[in-house]
Amino acid sequence: MTHPIEDHGLLRLLTCGSVDDGKSTLIGRLLFDSKAILADTLSAITKTSQRRGMQEVDLSLLTDGLQAEREQGITIDVAYRYFTTGTRKFIIADAPGHEQYTRNMVTAASTANLAIILVDARKGVLTQTRRHSYLAHLVGIPHLLVAVNKMDLVEFSQARFEEIKRDYLDFAGQLGIREVQFIPLSALNGDMVVDRGENLNWYQGQTLMEILETTPSAQRRHAAAFRFPVQYVCRPQDASNPALHDYRGFMGRVESGSIAVGDSVTVLPSGLSSTVKAIELGGAALADTATEQSVTLLLADEIDISRGDMIVKTGELPSQTKQLAATVCWLAESPLDRARTYLIRHTTRATKAKLAEIAYRVDVNSLEKQAVNQLAMNDIANVTFKLAQPLFIDAYADNRGTGAFIVIDESTNNTVGAGMILQENIYVA
Incomplete structure (x- = not known):
């Protein structure tokens, strides 16, 4: 009797490391050994490798995004790759290692659930290793995996x-x-990436793919409080269907937690309560929801x-604040200006804001x-903003969905900052 393969869901992962640590080669090896690349793609990178006079196929070409970057032999932006195995689907972000691309890494890391931090076995833990680990920890990636690459160049030494490992800890x-x-692994040779190989028998743990x-x-990280920012209020206009006359559905994405038909909910900012009468997804009725599902809620x-209101479980209210303390990564070429008014967008709600204080910058x-x-x-x-309207927030450490926001330049509508709300400095209005 054959058993069905369990689907472990989507995994978003980030690879980061110093220049030439082998990030792109590692991802290429994952795609190559797991049979996740098409024949025409393999043919194209084989030809490019031959033009460069290489003996073997350069697997890093699978992730180096633009042709101009390929010709320079470097990765200077975040390259995303999607692949699937029999067990789950993956989205891989290959982030650049240079300090001047900190904003790129923070952007890529903000949605990742696992970070692979590459360390060159010859060089060991470097300043860049510490920087990437700090950034991965800062944005709340729950799973960190230190991959000691190029073990073939240190004779696969366990010592x-x-x-x-000791230096990193x-x-x-x-x-x-x-x-x-x-x-420990060798992305170039493939040891301990998808297959175990024959050179690291002293390592008894799982392969990278495992x-x-x-x-x-x-969805399985932890049972966070239910948070449902309303994106759109659905009021069908169909005079021929009397059943739709009283239909009022609240559409949005479940940022965290879950809700079931019959549960008591509270609507913010009004503070009024009701119960969930129905949950719909694509016209089909659901008994309950899961994190990251986009659904329509109908209340009794x-x-x-x-739009901009938030539906939460009664008794699990977020903080309400008009003064926001957060760790901010500044993304724009123009500096943060104390005299200017910005727009802060938090879930589906937006409010004008001004900088109140810069506590300190982190090197x-x-x-x-x-x-x-x-x-x-x-x-x-770490900065503090004063807000024109209250926001309904959680600390980023507790909830990445309602603990994050972006800062927008009103004059250009460009995103100029990304913020993570601090636990200890939430001021309740």
Whole structure:
């Protein structure tokens, strides 16, 4: 009797490391050994490799996005790749390793559920390793995997692997990183990537692919409070169908938690309560919802609800605040200006905001806190904004969906900052 293969859900992962640590080669090896690339793609990268005079196929070409970047032999932007195995689907983000692309890495990491931090076995833990680990920890990636690559260049030494592991754990504890896995591998040869190979028999753990296939998905991380920002109020206009005359559905995405028909809910900012009468998805009725599902909720009572409101479980209310303390990554070339008014967009709600204070900037290399008067592109700092209208928030450490926001320049409508709300500095209005 054959048993059905369990679907572990979508896994979003990020690869990060120093220049030439082999990020692109590792992803290429994953795609190649798991048979996740098409024949025409393999043919194209084989020809490019031959033009460069290479003996073997350059697997890094599978992720180096633009032709101009390929010809330079470097990756300078985030390249996304999608593939699937018999067990689950994957979205891989290959983030650049340079300090000047900090904003690219933060953007890619914001939705990741696992980060692969590559370390060159010859070089060990570097400043860039500490920076990438800090950023991955900052944006709340729940699973960190340190992949010690190029083990073939240190004769697959177990002693070298253990030395790097000790060095990493020394500084990881200072950052507050509690859970981290380690794996030795050779992306070039394929040892311990998809297949175990024959050179790392002293390592008894899972291969990289086995780790990726069994890592819990976002929905299974923990049972967070139910948060449902309303995106759209559905009022069908069909005079020929009397059943639709009183239809009032609230459409949106379940940012966290779950809700079931019959549960008691509270609507913010009004504070009015009701019960869930029905849940619909694509016209079909559901008994309950899951995190990251986009659904329509129908309530038992007529309540005035509009876009930007939030539906939560009664008794599980978020904080309401008009003063927002957060860690912000500044994305724009023009610096953060104390005199300007910005727009903060949090879930489906937006409000005008002004900078109240910059507590300190974090040097992403030394991790030192520095006093500054403004933020430049790629800067990360703890700041406080004053808001024109209240927001309904959770700390980012508790809820990535309702603990994050973006800062928008009203004059250009460009996104200029990304923020993560701090637990200890939430001011309740």
